[in-house]
Amino acid sequence: MKNRFRALALFCAFLANFAIADPLYKVGATATGIPFTFLDVKSQTIEGMMIDAARAVGKAGGFDVEIQQTTFASLIPSLTTSKIDIISAAMLRTPPREKVVQFSDPVFSYGEGLIVKADDSTAYVHMEDLAGEVVGAQVGTVFIDELNKRGIFKEVRGYDSIPDLMRDIALGRVKAGFADHPILAYQLAQGKQSKVKLVKSYEPVVMGDVCLVVRKGDTQTLDQVNRGIAAIKADGSLEQIIKKWKLN
Incomplete structure (x- = not known):
């Protein structure tokens, strides 16, 4: 009987640990968008400002991230077919894209x-x-x-x-x-x-916000992402990441 109680206690402890584990989200990024995202040839990993931002947002928002490399044109199709859960790249928010996917609060803006x-x-x-x-x-x-x-x-x-x-x-x-x-x-x-x-004299016309991107209807992930973005803006972490990559 004692062994049964012990086994039951261990099983319940296992379930408790499993239940509180942070979810793991697959994050799509490109290898050619330096300094936002790029392939570090020494480590053979994707790095950059939006990678640092995604990791910081995950930590603050209560989820883990796994970076996956893909081409820019494949990012949205990979998201909508659930091959990835989040896009973190130099992708500007636009009305046509907002018909297909959901954008988070802004992380960075440019033209x-x-x-x-x-x-x-x-x-x-x-x-x-x-x-x-x-x-x-x-x-x-x-x-x-x-x-x-x-x-x-x-x-x-x-x-x-x-x-x-x-x-x-x-x-x-x-x-x-x-x-x-x-x-x-x-x-x-x-x-x-x-x-x-x-060209220094050129005036950009396509200004926009760079955000993290999630699937339409995935309100849970969007809420976690926006919570994380708000946190890293508030504590100065995002500003430090932007400075690190010389984007300000």
Whole structure:
């Protein structure tokens, strides 16, 4: 009888520990969005500002995270098919996306940047200044949607990554490219892309918020995420993460 009670007590303790364990959420991120998300070749892990933010939000919101690498264009399909539970990447909140997924409270805000060949001295200010030219942007971003919507360019080419876009601009295959301004500024600051430059005179038109993204109807996860975001804003953790990645 004592052994039965002992076994029952151990089983109940096991169930109690299981019940209070933090849920584990699979977080989708890309390998090409430095400094927001990128593949650290030394550790072979995805790192970056949005990875640090996701981990901090998880800790404050009461859940664990498991980072999974995917391409930018596959992030939303992976979320809606439950291959991942949260998106943490340089993904701006837009009305079309909000019809498919739910966005958290803002984590960071910015607009697009314009890159051209290093020897192009034109002081571009607006997208219209490049009407009739071949331009490019990353597939799945709001920037390529905006370029296609305007209908003023000779051709709009889609790229899987920003380095691929920079390569074609340097080779003269594309006149100009549009991408996340902080990502462009960070990558060009490393000094590895001397054949292209960021146009300082350009004024962005697609401004937006970077958030964590969850499935439509998943109110529990959204509540945990927003609770975590509020906590890391309040205690200064988010500001420290932004400073670490030189985004302010």
